[in-house]
Amino acid sequence: MSRSREEDLIQQALLRGMTQRRLSRRDMLKYAGIGAGSISLASVLAACGVEGAKKEELGLQPLPAQAGELSVANWPLYIDKNGRDEDGNIVSGTLDGFAKSTGININYKESINDNEEFFGTQLRSQLGSDTPSDWDIIVMTDWMIAKLIRLGFLEQLHQDKLPNVTANVDDKFKDPWFDPGNVHSYPWAAGLTGIGYDRNKTGRDITSINDLFDPEFNGHIGMFAEMRDTMNFVFLKNGIDPVTATVEEAEAAQKELIEQRPLVRGYYGNDYTDQLASGNLWLTMAWSGDIFALALDQADDQDLRWILPKEGGNRWSDNMAIPRLANHPTDAHEWMNYVYQPEVGTDITEWVWYESPVKGVQELIAADGKDKPNMAKLASDPFVWPSEEVLANAYSYKNLSAEEEEVWQDLFDSVILG
Amino acid sequence: MAVVSPTAPAPLGDATPPTRHTVRSKRTKWVVLGLLAPALLWLLLFWLWPTIQMFFVSLQTGSFEEGYTFTGNFAIYGQVISEYSTQLIRSVTYAFIVTVGCLLIGYPLAYAIAFKGGRWKNALLFMVILPFFVSYVIRTLSWKFILADNGILLGPLKELGIIPEKFRVLATPIAVIAGLMYNFLPFMVLPLYVALEKIDHSLLEAAGDLYSNKRTGFAKVTFPLSLPGVFAGSLLTFIPVAGDFVNAQLLGSVNTTMLGNVIQRQMLVNNDYPTGSAISFLLMAAILVGVLIYAKVLGTEELTG
Numbered sequence: 001m002s003r004s005r006e007e008d009l010i011q012q013a014l015l016r017g018m019t020q021r022r023l024s025r026r027d028m029l030k031y032a033g034i035g036a037g038s039i040s041l042a043s044v045l046a047a048c049g050v051e052g053a054k055k056e057e058l059g060l061q062p063l064p065a066q067a068g069e070l071s072v073a074n075w076p077l078y079i080d081k082n083g084r085d086e087d088g089n090i091v092s093g094t095l096d097g098f099a100k101s102t103g104i105n106i107n108y109k110e111s112i113n114d115n116e117e118f119f120g121t122q123l124r125s126q127l128g129s130d131t132p133s134d135w136d137i138i139v140m141t142d143w144m145i146a147k148l149i150r151l152g153f154l155e156q157l158h159q160d161k162l163p164n165v166t167a168n169v170d171d172k173f174k175d176p177w178f179d180p181g182n183v184h185s186y187p188w189a190a191g192l193t194g195i196g197y198d199r200n201k202t203g204r205d206i207t208s209i210n211d212l213f214d215p216e217f218n219g220h221i222g223m224f225a226e227m228r229d230t231m232n233f234v235f236l237k238n239g240i241d242p243v244t245a246t247v248e249e250a251e252a253a254q255k256e257l258i259e260q261r262p263l264v265r266g267y268y269g270n271d272y273t274d275q276l277a278s279g280n281l282w283l284t285m286a287w288s289g290d291i292f293a294l295a296l297d298q299a300d301d302q303d304l305r306w307i308l309p310k311e312g313g314n315r316w317s318d319n320m321a322i323p324r325l326a327n328h329p330t331d332a333h334e335w336m337n338y339v340y341q342p343e344v345g346t347d348i349t350e351w352v353w354y355e356s357p358v359k360g361v362q363e364l365i366a367a368d369g370k371d372k373p374n375m376a377k378l379a380s381d382p383f384v385w386p387s388e389e390v391l392a393n394a395y396s397y398k399n400l401s402a403e404e405e406e407v408w409q410d411l412f413d414s415v416i417l418g
Numbered sequence: 419m420a421v422v423s424p425t426a427p428a429p430l431g432d433a434t435p436p437t438r439h440t441v442r443s444k445r446t447k448w449v450v451l452g453l454l455a456p457a458l459l460w461l462l463l464f465w466l467w468p469t470i471q472m473f474f475v476s477l478q479t480g481s482f483e484e485g486y487t488f489t490g491n492f493a494i495y496g497q498v499i500s501e502y503s504t505q506l507i508r509s510v511t512y513a514f515i516v517t518v519g520c521l522l523i524g525y526p527l528a529y530a531i532a533f534k535g536g537r538w539k540n541a542l543l544f545m546v547i548l549p550f551f552v553s554y555v556i557r558t559l560s561w562k563f564i565l566a567d568n569g570i571l572l573g574p575l576k577e578l579g580i581i582p583e584k585f586r587v588l589a590t591p592i593a594v595i596a597g598l599m600y601n602f603l604p605f606m607v608l609p610l611y612v613a614l615e616k617i618d619h620s621l622l623e624a625a626g627d628l629y630s631n632k633r634t635g636f637a638k639v640t641f642p643l644s645l646p647g648v649f650a651g652s653l654l655t656f657i658p659v660a661g662d663f664v665n666a667q668l669l670g671s672v673n674t675t676m677l678g679n680v681i682q683r684q685m686l687v688n689n690d691y692p693t694g695s696a697i698s699f700l701l702m703a704a705i706l707v708g709v710l711i712y713a714k715v716l717g718t719e720e721l722t723g
């Protein structure tokens with residue numbers, strides 16, 4: 001942004017004004033016997049502007065020695081989980097296996113409820129001010145990876161430290177639109193956004209995005225708080241390809257969402273699953289694997305189902321990446337490499353019910369399916385392992401520029417802020 | 419000691435002989451300053467300084483990625499007023515309803531504890547603050563379980579056919595207001611209790627001697643003397659409720675969004691600091707106006723008790 005002369009003058013005047021104010025206050029403080037040395041000129045200057053968060057990308061950084069420590073942030077219910085131990089840590093075969101085979105002490109937290117919230121609370125101010133975040137590995141959806149790369153917030157990966165990954169990653173996950181050449185990220189799991197519903201509550205089969213706009217379900221409809229997922233649904237409803245949607249179409253989508261709003265129970269992140277399981281929501285935008293997993297232990301009077309609307313749904317992957325200035329990048333590479341072993345991927349996928357990007361996992365699950373009917377179901381599920389036919393009806397997100405994102409986000413905010 | 423007159427503070431250092439009047443008053447000044455210093459410093463560092471800084475931030479323009487620079491953009495106040503007037507009116511309305519509701523519930527409670535509590539006084543007071551031993555967010559979350567559409571309260575009623583299947587409390591203004599009232603009730607009860615507790619019972623006896631019945635005694639003696647408690651309790655309830663976002667977030671829906679939720683989203687999710695700051699000032703101004711009107715109506719001399 002180019003600053004005009006007047007603005008410069010205003011800045012100087014402001015600075016002068018604030019410095020003088022500071023001196024007079026200091027006199028007052030001195031009278032009370034307290035120095036104001038702690039209020040430095042630097043902090044006065046800092047008050048005059050908030051620095052931009054955008055950073056130069058650092059390029060490939062040399063890796064330090066392994067630290068034996070690792071912090072991973074992931075979404076809830078996204079790893080094979082056996083409850084928690086008395087300290088509240090997640091008990092998981094995969095986590096134990098990793099700790100044993102590498103000697104790295106792993107701190108795995110289910111800290112991500114939605115991409116924007118995690119970005120806003122855990123990454124933005126830390127990375128924007130050149131301090132490391134709390135995490136060595138984060139798992140973010142494709143469009144957020146694109147944004148993080150744009151901001152220079154991700155470390156480049158040392159591909160030579162990831163032999164399992166480069167050997168086992170399924171071809172369809174190579175070189176994605178949001179991270180050309182997988183320079184910064186590899187997928188953790190992939191899935192679809194569709195509609196999850198309780199057949200007993202709705203009283204009829206749900207087939208279309210229009211069902212989310214049906215007044216019959218007033219107060220029991222759930223939508224997503226993330227702008228892209230929700231806007232995409234309106235585009236699809238209107239027969240628009242989300243990837244090429246224009247700002248006019250986004251404005252029209254906003255109007256429709258505002259009209260729909262009185263019917264909506266809430267705009268959710270991953271917490272929509274609790275609302276569906278407890279019966280508060282009858283139908284909601286939903287991620288495929290969540291509903292399959294919920295249906296496995298649904299209540300007796302529930303009949304939870306997931307569908308890809310006939311107009312189409314969203315196709316996404318959640319991707320592991322190392323945030324800029326991460327404390328333990330070497331250990332982070334170890335983690336990525338570990339989870340890309342087919343056996344480990346199988347353990348995870350059999351629990352989370354999302355598509356694994358690791359080659360050979362589907363076959364291993366099918367082998368387990370010989371004596372476990374649930375696993376046979378998982379291995380052959382057309383929505384966990386989407387066929388060409390399903391993928392033809394699954395759409396990605398528009399790659400928004402910073403300016404577009406601001407406009408679209410404003411449009412969407414006026415929807416979800418009531 | 420029933421009524422302390424609202425004149426100058428009681429002189430400190432009474433032991434000093436009156437002949438050294440000038441010396442004493444000078445020393446008193448230093449003592450008062452010394453006593454005030456920690457609070458003044460605290461206000462300066464954690465209230466005044468951030469407030470000034472936030473005011474300047476609210477006048478900045480730019481974007482999160484490129485940074486915000488000061489441009490003296492006063493137009494933002496017009497923008498946020500027109501854009502978020504719904505939430506502003508909603509916040510103030512909720513805060514008003516909650517304050518009146520807490521007063522209606524809290525006054526009889528505080529009165530009962532102070533006048534009829536007897537040896538149970540401390541135990542009863544302890545029960546008022548007992549919920550504070552559990553985190554605010556957890557208490558609010560538990561309301562979410564209690565009020566769930568098929569939860570322990572509504573579930574059985576629906577099965578019995580007493581209320582229709584579609585009936586719900588969660589995600590309505592009632593749930594948000596009820597949650598706020600529950601969470602802020604102790605802030606009303608405690609100041610009321612303190613005000614009622616210190617009322618000299620011989621004043622009521624005197625009223626009785628002057629042929630007032632119990633009702634008149636309450637109206638002419640007890641209630642006026644408890645007004646400082648009503649005022650303090652109302653402020654302690656109204657101000658935080660107007661800025662609360664937890665209850666609306668957990669118990670409400672998009673149709674109950676309060677100004678606190680907007681500030682939270684602008685600051686933490688959208689990283690739009692100027693808008694967030696401007697809304698914060700808007701809320702502050704609204705609260706200040708409300709409090710000033712209230713003080714005017716109640717009469718400022720009641721403030722000091």
